[in-house]
Amino acid sequence: GQQLNQSPQSMFIQEGEDVSMNCTSSSIFNTWLWYKQDPGEGPVLLIALYKAGELTSNGRLTAQFGITRKDSFLNISASIPSDVGIYFCAGSGSSNTGKLIFGQGTTLQVKP
Amino acid sequence: DAMVIQNPRYQVTQFGKPVTLSCSQTLNHNVMYWYQQKSSQAPKLLFHYYDKDFNNEADTPDNFQSRRPNTSFCFLDIRSPGLGDAAMYLCATNKRDGETQYFGPGTRLLVL
Numbered sequence: 001g002q003q004l005n006q007s008p009q010s011m012f013i014q015e016g017e018d019v020s021m022n023c024t025s026s027s028i029f030n031t032w033l034w035y036k037q038d039p040g041e042g043p044v045l046l047i048a049l050y051k052a053g054e055l056t057s058n059g060r061l062t063a064q065f066g067i068t069r070k071d072s073f074l075n076i077s078a079s080i081p082s083d084v085g086i087y088f089c090a091g092s093g094s095s096n097t098g099k100l101i102f103g104q105g106t107t108l109q110v111k112p
Numbered sequence: 113d114a115m116v117i118q119n120p121r122y123q124v125t126q127f128g129k130p131v132t133l134s135c136s137q138t139l140n141h142n143v144m145y146w147y148q149q150k151s152s153q154a155p156k157l158l159f160h161y162y163d164k165d166f167n168n169e170a171d172t173p174d175n176f177q178s179r180r181p182n183t184s185f186c187f188l189d190i191r192s193p194g195l196g197d198a199a200m201y202l203c204a205t206n207k208r209d210g211e212t213q214y215f216g217p218g219t220r221l222l223v224l
Contacts, residue, residue, distance in 0.1 A: 040200075104153075105152070
């Protein structure tokens with residue numbers, strides 16, 4: 001079945017640093033989504049991408065839908081302590097009737 | 113305003129004692145999903161409803177059932193919870209397949 005490979009698995013950075021994480025797949029997706037999950041809470045949507053090559057920003061966050069439709073990255077600029085959490089990428093494609101395929105998650109820790 | 117609501121946020125049950133988790137949404141979305149998430153893992157889809165059509169994942173145990181009495185509400189019934197069913201249960205919705213899914217805050221289930 002379809003799989004997403006998300007990296008890195010975890011990151012420990014200093015406050016103020018920029019962060020980059022990415023997801024790759026051997027399959028094509030029509031939609032890429034990036035979620036953040038805090039402990040004990042549900043995933044919260046950060047950015048949704050619907051077109052190949054699309055570059056979208058949400059405050060300090062920027063995400064791109066790869067031109068091949070098989071990858072996406074998320075960048076966080078000038079990290080702050082509240083950026084701590086688990087970040088998941090998720091893809092949706094016509095072959096899986098719209099169901100989301102999740103990456104394994106990237107755990108981000110920020111040192112003040 | 114909350115869009116996807118899950119009650120209760122925390123549920124404790126005994127081994128083998130049936131338990132029901134609930135989800136409601138104010139978005140008037142057609143599709144509702146139930147996911148199981150264990151610690152440090154990505155959410156795992158159990159089943160979803162497209163309107164009244166129920167779609168079970170192939171590897172979802174028979175112990176898990178669902179009901180959707182109307183557009184706004186969806187229930188997850190665990191008929192005989194085992195210790196391995198302790199997890200976070202997430203509800204999500206979207207307007208139609210392939211569109212962005214919005215998650216509720218989750219219900220943390222503990223089985224004693």
